[in-house]
Amino acid sequence: xxxxxxxxxxxxxxxxxxxxxxxxxxxxxxxxxxxxxxxxxxxxxxxxxxxxxxxxxxxxxxxxxxxxxxxxxxxxxxxxxxxxxxxxxxxxxxxxxxxxxxxxxxxxxxxxx
Amino acid sequence: xxxxxxxxxxxxxxxxxxxxxxxxxxxxxxxxxxxxxxxxxxxxxxxxxxxxxxxxxxxxxxxxxxxxxxxxxxxxxxxxxxxxxxxxxxxxxxxxxxxxxxxxxxxxxxxxx
Numbered sequence: 001x002x003x004x005x006x007x008x009x010x011x012x013x014x015x016x017x018x019x020x021x022x023x024x025x026x027x028x029x030x031x032x033x034x035x036x037x038x039x040x041x042x043x044x045x046x047x048x049x050x051x052x053x054x055x056x057x058x059x060x061x062x063x064x065x066x067x068x069x070x071x072x073x074x075x076x077x078x079x080x081x082x083x084x085x086x087x088x089x090x091x092x093x094x095x096x097x098x099x100x101x102x103x104x105x106x107x108x109x110x111x112x113x
Numbered sequence: 114x115x116x117x118x119x120x121x122x123x124x125x126x127x128x129x130x131x132x133x134x135x136x137x138x139x140x141x142x143x144x145x146x147x148x149x150x151x152x153x154x155x156x157x158x159x160x161x162x163x164x165x166x167x168x169x170x171x172x173x174x175x176x177x178x179x180x181x182x183x184x185x186x187x188x189x190x191x192x193x194x195x196x197x198x199x200x201x202x203x204x205x206x207x208x209x210x211x212x213x214x215x216x217x218x219x220x221x222x223x224x225x226x
Contacts, residue, residue: 103155
């Protein structure tokens with residue numbers, strides 16, 4: 001079963017606009033990660049936020065985490081056509097030792113030039 | 114590029130056949146995880162190997178098996194292929210047991226006909 005659920009499923013914006021994607025999950029976590037995937041290729045790691053962190057920045061990316069609401073958001077500022085991709089959140093299982101990441105179905109972002 | 118390489122990139126197999134997919138982990142990493150990603154879905158955890166031993170397994174039948182070698186590269190074997198096994202198979206490497214930042218390869222696209 002999938003723990004994370006991204007919202008919206010698809011997002012279309014103009015270049016230069018900001019894009020916000022949300023992720024909700026069901027169980028407690030140690031950390032949450034965001035990945036990008038271009039056209040069915042491999043996943044690129046974007047950012048990891050730990051359960052004791054509330055916000056993290058990396059370049060044009062800003063991630064927030066609200067463990068009380070079991071939700072996270074990914075903000076991409078000043079989007080570019082090259083940001084067109086699918087974005088996935090992935091969580092671990094709190095206290096789990098299997099080492100697996102649990103992914104949602106992703107948000108498909110389209111940035112029009 | 115993550116330094117995680119997978120081979121082959123694409124292959125086509127007939128139902129009932131067996132297939133072996135390979136993954137070379139990033140230098141310094143001792144953990145390899147395998148994921149199956151069906152079209153339009155998020156990756157699903159198959160299993161993880163830590164220092165040559167299986168460290169956890171997802172909800173996949175026994176015909177999905179794996180190995181990790183002393184150099185920490187890994188193989189995924191699937192026997193008695195079914196049409197539903199058609200998917201992108203992703204390998205991820207990381208350091209240490211448990212849930213850490215994972216670096217993914219470009220994947221192997223398997224088509225079963």
